[in-house]
Amino acid sequence: MSDGGTPGLSRGGYIIGCDREEVGDTPDARYVEVVIDSAVRELDRPFHYGLPEDIRDRVTFGSLVLVPFSGRPALGVVTAFPQEPGVGSVKDVLSALDEPPAFDFDAIRLAKWIASRYLSSFSQALRLFMPPGRSRKVRQVLALEMKAGDAHELLDARPTLEEERRAVDLIAAGGGEVELPKLAAEMGERTANAVVEKLAELGVASMRYSLSRPAISEKSRLAVRLLKTSDELADERLGVKQRAVVELLLEGGGTGALSEVLSAAGAPRSSVKSLERKGIVEVSSEKVMRMPRLGSASDERPVPNDKQVAAVAEVTDAIDGRRREVFLLDGVTGSGKTEVYLLCIERCLELGRTAIVLVPEISLTPQTLERFSSRFPGRVAVLHSRLSPGERYDQWRGILEGRYDVVVGARSALFAPLKDLGLIVIDEEHETSYKNDTAPRYQAREVAEARAKMSGCPLLLGSATPAFESLHRALAGSYHLLSLPERVDSRPMPEVEVVDMRSEGGGGIVPLVSRQLLDALSRTVEAGDQAILFLNRRGFSNYLQCHACGAIIDCDSCEVSLCYHSRGNILMCHHCGESRKVPDNCPSCGAPALKGFGAGTQKVEDEVARHLPGISSIRMDADTTRGKDSHWELLGAFRNREAQVLIGTQMIAKGHDIPGVTLVGVINADTALAIPDFRASERTYQLLTQVGGRAGRDLRPGRVVVQTFNPEHPAIKALTDGGRAFVAAEIRSRQAASYPPFVRLVNVMVMSPDGNVAARASERLRRVLESELPRDVKILGPAPAPLSRLRDQYRWHVLLKCGDVPKAAPGIMRALSSFRDYSKSFPQHAAVRVTLDVDPVSLL
Ligand code: ADP
Ligand code: ZN
Numbered sequence: 143m144s145d146g147g148t149p150g151l152s153r154g155g156y157i158i159g160c161d162r163e164e165v166g167d168t169p170d171a172r173y174v175e176v177v178i179d180s181a182v183r184e185l186d187r188p189f190h191y192g193l194p195e196d197i198r199d200r201v202t203f204g205s206l207v208l209v210p211f212s213g214r215p216a217l218g219v220v221t222a223f224p225q226e227p228g229v230g231s232v233k234d235v236l237s238a239l240d241e242p243p244a245f246d247f248d249a250i251r252l253a254k255w256i257a258s259r260y261l262s263s264f265s266q267a268l269r270l271f272m273p274p275g276r277s278r279k280v281r282q283v284l285a286l287e288m289k290a291g292d293a294h295e296l297l298d299a300r301p302t303l304e305e306e307r308r309a310v311d312l313i314a315a316g317g318g319e320v321e322l323p324k325l326a327a328e329m330g331e332r333t334a335n336a337v338v339e340k341l342a343e344l345g346v347a348s349m350r351y352s353l354s355r356p357a358i359s360e361k362s363r364l365a366v367r368l369l370k371t372s373d374e375l376a377d378e379r380l381g382v383k384q385r386a387v388v389e390l391l392l393e394g395g396g397t398g399a400l401s402e403v404l405s406a407a408g409a410p411r412s413s414v415k416s417l418e419r420k421g422i423v424e425v426s427s428e429k430v431m432r433m434p435r436l437g438s439a440s441d442e443r444p445v446p447n448d449k450q451v452a453a454v455a456e457v458t459d460a461i462d463g464r465r466r467e468v469f470l471l472d473g474v475t476g477s478g479k480t481e482v483y484l485l486c487i488e489r490c491l492e493l494g495r496t497a498i499v500l501v502p503e504i505s506l507t508p509q510t511l512e513r514f515s516s517r518f519p520g521r522v523a524v525l526h527s528r529l530s531p532g533e534r535y536d537q538w539r540g541i542l543e544g545r546y547d548v549v550v551g552a553r554s555a556l557f558a559p560l561k562d563l564g565l566i567v568i569d570e571e572h573e574t575s576y577k578n579d580t581a582p583r584y585q586a587r588e589v590a591e592a593r594a595k596m597s598g599c600p601l602l603l604g605s606a607t608p609a610f611e612s613l614h615r616a617l618a619g620s621y622h623l624l625s626l627p628e629r630v631d632s633r634p635m636p637e638v639e640v641v642d643m644r645s646e647g648g649g650g651i652v653p654l655v656s657r658q659l660l661d662a663l664s665r666t667v668e669a670g671d672q673a674i675l676f677l678n679r680r681g682f683s684n685y686l687q688c689h690a691c692g693a694i695i696d697c698d699s700c701e702v703s704l705c706y707h708s709r710g711n712i713l714m715c716h717h718c719g720e721s722r723k724v725p726d727n728c729p730s731c732g733a734p735a736l737k738g739f740g741a742g743t744q745k746v747e748d749e750v751a752r753h754l755p756g757i758s759s760i761r762m763d764a765d766t767t768r769g770k771d772s773h774w775e776l777l778g779a780f781r782n783r784e785a786q787v788l789i790g791t792q793m794i795a796k797g798h799d800i801p802g803v804t805l806v807g808v809i810n811a812d813t814a815l816a817i818p819d820f821r822a823s824e825r826t827y828q829l830l831t832q833v834g835g836r837a838g839r840d841l842r843p844g845r846v847v848v849q850t851f852n853p854e855h856p857a858i859k860a861l862t863d864g865g866r867a868f869v870a871a872e873i874r875s876r877q878a879a880s881y882p883p884f885v886r887l888v889n890v891m892v893m894s895p896d897g898n899v900a901a902r903a904s905e906r907l908r909r910v911l912e913s914e915l916p917r918d919v920k921i922l923g924p925a926p927a928p929l930s931r932l933r934d935q936y937r938w939h940v941l942l943k944c945g946d947v948p949k950a951a952p953g954i955m956r957a958l959s960s961f962r963d964y965s966k967s968f969p970q971h972a973a974v975r976v977t978l979d980v981d982p983v984s985l986l
Contacts, residue, residue: 173227174201174235176209176218177265186263189218190227192234200238204245208236208280208351217280219268221250239280240352242542245271248596249557255592261888261951261978262582270557270582273542274525274534282322284338285350290314293346305329309337313347322349364400366391366414367424375422383409384417391423400425443517444630446481453482453624458489460600461564468591470571470616471604473626474635475835476799479604480510482626483567484517486602487548491518495564495599496547500586502573503552504793507774514550525551525558553578553586556593563597566590571603571612572828577983585981587612606835607828610821611883614873636806636837636844638861642853643810644692654749659807659847664754666805667786671842673805675750675789676833677743678813685816686713686724690733692851694816702818705928716818717941717985719925743789746809750787762790792829794836801840806833811850811858818928819985820881823857823872830861880920880943882981888942888954889979891927896970897936901926903974904938907961911940914953914960919944928986935975939985947980954978 175188191209193201201207201220208215210233217239245253245268253267260267286293293310312320312328326334341347368391370378375388386407391398404411417423446454453471460467473479487497501510506526515522523537523546540546542559549558553576556566568576568590576586587603594601603612603621616623629635641656655675666673686706687694694703697715704713706724714721727734743763750757762776773793780788781800788794788803814826830848838844850858860868877884892907894900904924911921920943927937944950958976965971 171198171201171223173224173232174207174220175222175224176207176235177221177268178209178211179217179219179265179268186265188221188264190224190229190232192227192232194234197235197238201235202243203247203250204243206239206241206244206353208239209233210236215280219244221264237349237351240350244273246559248593249559251596252589252593256582256584256589258948258951259588260582260584260980261947261954267582270554270584271559273538274554281352283319283350283352284309284313284322284325284341284347285319286310286313286347287345296344296346303337303340305333305337306340309334309341310346319350364425364427365397366400366403367397367426368392368422369424370422378420378422381413381416383407383413387413387417388422444478444481446485447478447630449626449628450478450482450485453626454485454489456622456624457482457486457565457600457602461486461489461493461495464598465600466595466598468594468601468603468615468621469624470608470612470621471602471624471626472608472613472616473604473606473624474629475606475832476629476633476839477606477626478630479569479606479626480513483569483602483604484513486565486567487514487518490564491521491547493564495562496560497549497565497567498555498558498560498563498590499548499550499567499569500553500555500576500590501550501569502575504575505570506550506552507777509799511550514548518548521546522548522550523558525549525555556586556590563594563599565599565602566594567602567604569604571605572607572609574983577981581977583979583982585983588981607831610824610869610873610876613869614883617873633841634838634843636834636846638834638846638848640853640858640862641847641849643849643851644690654746654809655753655807656847656849659849660750660753662805662845662847663750663757663787663807666845667754667757669804671804672780672783672785672800672802673787673807674794674800674803674833674836675746675787675807675809676791676794677746677789677809678792678829686736687812687816687851688728688731688733688735689737689851690735691728691731692812692853692855693728693730694812694852695729702820703816703822705818714926716925716928716930718922743791747789750789757787758785759787759789760785762788762794794833799839800836803836804838804842804844806837806844806846808833808846808848808850811848812852815852815855815857817986820876820879821983823855823868827857827860827865827868830858831865834861885920885943885945886947886980887982887985888944888947888950889982889985890940890942890954891977891979892924892938892940893935893975893977894971894973895934895936896973897931899970899974900936900938903961903965903971904940906964907957907976908940910957910960910964911942911954914957915942915950916953919950919953941985 172193174191174193176191177188178185180186189209203220205220207218207220209218210216215236249271250268253264253271256262256270257264257267290310290313294307297307297310308329309320309325312325322334322338325337328334329337338347338349342349366387368388372392380388387403387409390403390407400414404414414423414425418425457469460469471479471482483499487499490497499514503526511524523541525534525537529537537546538558541549544561547560549555549560551558568587571587578584578586590601608616612621615621639658641658643656646653646656663673685694685703695713696703697717697720699718699720702715702717704715707714711724712721713724724736728736743761747759747761750759760776760780762773779785781802783802808830811826811830814829815822817825819825834846837846848858848861852858856868856871876882890907890911892900892904894903901924908921908924915921922941922943924938924940927939930937942950942954961976965974
């Protein structure tokens, strides 16, 4: 066993361009490079092993193998075939598992890229590609190599231990195999091991290894299959019932589910038994593919308009030419982006190639899935977190076996084992749910680009409100910009009306729902239409806002808002840690009107009921959507006009296409502005545009009423002037203040159940980072994270601004390991955890 010294494969040095020569090839390989499946960081490097001749033909890239590690067998995956081992003596691979390779070469390459890009361990990155729902426990069984009778004969002919005969009996009783732990329980571990060795030596039985199949593996049923043709059957003498079974099977293409065949033929199980004895049929268990529920098919095919045709032409041209280009489809809500995706995918299928479509988890509604599955019947697999583990495994398996050529799903669908990709589509590409929130903390947009590059296919990003990073790339020319500036059929965009809440106060108390919004609401309902009232409460409510001028107080050095802490009555910047006393008067206008904000959906519901009695409403928030499908059920009820108003949090903002809605009211546009994050303005603009886009999707024009204390804010003004100027100004200010996409951020989070320990540890970590990192990396903090305590962990963070993450990576890793060494000498630091988030989408 040795370190893998292979160039290009060391930590931090993983490169997307690594090619096959570098990792060697399989034929005649005598050595393998193996990554141990373990979460332990110290083990996260390749180890070299010898490859015994007898298993050489069963080992390829991605094969699962058992290797000796610290004196016991460990599970690993083969990632390369080096010419020579890194050091003199290497141990041999113990055995290859009876499993198809978990990965192919491209998957290994992509996992390497992910590990280096997001500073995760390689084995964590590899897990993204593992079949979902499989356990990583290795099942060890002793299996007979001959008939039980022959085995006994062989044993009888020589001096034999009683235990060896017992083992053979146990194997025979277990249908040809027995699990090693069971054998050990019967006769003691030592004896069992000796028996295994002896039986193997005699060639009677041998050990086999596979992954445990947990309850969630494939579902199976008994099937009956005809073994003879109808001609051959003509001469057979069969009973009436047996004849009926045979006739049914002939009609059904030769096979059927046993239970169904029996009941249709009115035959008892014994008829099939006699057919089996005559060698006419065979009964075996077969896999049942669980198919997740898909909506009913309604295949309407609109004639694409000129803009759609132009966009499709550009993308299909890249598909045809296998060009690795990235397209950004910037199309307003309701402009027919999905239709563009469908037409491009159609081209892939015509060419015999495959496609992946990522949609945000929240818009994986039956409606969305239906649009894909009805266009490509029987060819669409679905992967998302609402499936049962068994369903997910079945879909994955079906994809691997080539039964589907389109995969629609949430971000993890990106790792689906499709062959010959023709296109990857990411809908609503600006969504933060494309960032994985556990290690490896990858951004699906970036990984999709890497996968598309490796597969030689284009990537199509679509959104009504593209991420500013993507827009910047499009404007700078590295993405191709495609636009759909109008809704289909010239339907008008909704009219946006901004209500200045500063003038609503009158006597001092500002109402939750303005007169304008109440008026609009009652008119909408009178006209027989529906309305959505939107209140964004996620994000951050611990901020102060001046109810006279609307100001939210920002940090002088960080371009983020300050958070209000009632303890000590202070305002604090959660980027740099600066804090100050809460001023008595607003620093902008001098009025004594600084107030905290906090109102829930429940309050809005009460308010509406008080002013407009008789209106029926449905409330959708974290409290009313706990059940598995409650989210879809509530939306379905609203769609069916069981209520006139839908009141909800951001979960109602996206993707829903409800024809009856002509009014959208935004209760407080400022909540998202106050999030202590440099993307607060961008998020506000995106969220409000998306939620406004729910209005007037059908034939009647829509209207959006936005309540704000900040009508002059660029993100709010952008809602009424198209947003171009806002995007440009925002990108300029990111450049000036050194924020993405002009630098890359790494958020280093330090957590401990003890607040003082977390603070001191983060201080220490900053110092080691300072000494290890190049000068051009800017280090901010430590500061308490905005969510300074979460699940009993105190959280402090240090924020790095890097020009080049790969260049900074070795220093970051050195700092972390020296920090760990330091922590070992302090018992109270034992519980300190550190996480790295590269390109964080949230700094909370
Ligand atoms: P987006 O994804 O941009 O929000 P969709 O693709 O969902 O827009 O299109 C909105 C609606 O318009 C859908 O019902 C779709 O079937 C329909 N549609 C799409 N393209 C056309 C077209 N060219 N003519 C008429 N209707 C269309
Ligand atoms: Zn600051």
